[in-house]
Amino acid sequence: MYCSEEDLNKIKGKINIKEYVSNKVKLTKKGDIYTGICPFHNSLVSTFIIDEKSQTYGCYECGCSGDVFDFVVNFYKKTFSDAVSMLALVTGIALDKDVCNKDFYKKQKIITIINKAAKDFYQKMLYQNESALRYVKERKLEENTLQMFSIGYSDPKIHIYDELKKQGFDELDIMASGLVADQKKTNKVFLANDRYDKFYNRIIFPIKNENNIVIGFGGRVMDNKKPKYINSKETIAYDKSANLFGLNIARYSKFDYFLLCEGYMDVISMHQAGFDNAIASLGTSLTLNQIIKLSKYKKKIILTYDSDEPGLNAAKRAIPMLESCMINTSIINLNPYKDPDEFIKEVCKDEFLKRVTIADESYPWLIANIMKSDKTLYEQKIENIATIFEEQFKFM
């Protein structure tokens, strides 16, 4: 045992095994329990059960059983302490490092220390490069905002790899951080030491978890090159599906709802305009893990997705998931502007707040949109609407 009983209970208290497992196994409610296909043996019938009351799982075919820690151990083939570390990160509980000092946790810790060093370095670089500074000014980012979001710049002339080496970090740890890639493996040519900067010549948006720890990075080009954004790969410190950009600040917001949007710039621009409740999922569609995290803080979400086809599709997917987790949703109308960033810049924050206060109820909005926008037959439209309701009940 590498963790105090108290910490284990804290973690358990924050995780509902049914919600956690339902991300991995499709569950159906049967009376007081949930059943599904067992992930631990080959089966075509539902022999796997989750008992929410006792917060345990079991299978009456293969005999596997246990609590959420056992599930992680067996599902991901992890050691017990690795499972504890993983769930600690998911729940945002800081373990006492003196008690929990197993390898996995130590490695995770080192990655976050490297991330912090990289964040500081990138931030410093921003102020030493004229074109990067000009770019953030053109995007109308104020000094206060740059600080609040620790926005930085990856200068192609000064490599993060050299800097991290200089600071004494271990080669393997640097590579595990995902900030640097192996040139030989990628055929990139622009760096010595066989290493190249993943975020080469990009504006850097550090991604922090809800406890303000830097877990990864997003990088944006300053011109029209593709890809416009790149993000850190998942590391042992960075689980994309369990974190949200901006939550470290938004969780403390006085607004009793979150504004959920699509990108870093939307979040940053909304915070700058006084909407410190803006958050975004990290380049993925919304996951149940993220919703569980959000619901700890607020029970109402206003979707501020882009007013285009992908935005509509993202909303179609997010609304039933959120509603089934008892989160009240509505959706803002940004027309004729594309996204919150553009709206606030082209109009103003007061008008944006007005749009927030008259946000549409999500289901009537969804239905109206499907009826209006789908270029399909009437029957197909009805079917699409039915699918959305089925989606909601799937999660209930």
Ligand SMILES: [Zn+2]
């Ligand atoms: Zn089984």
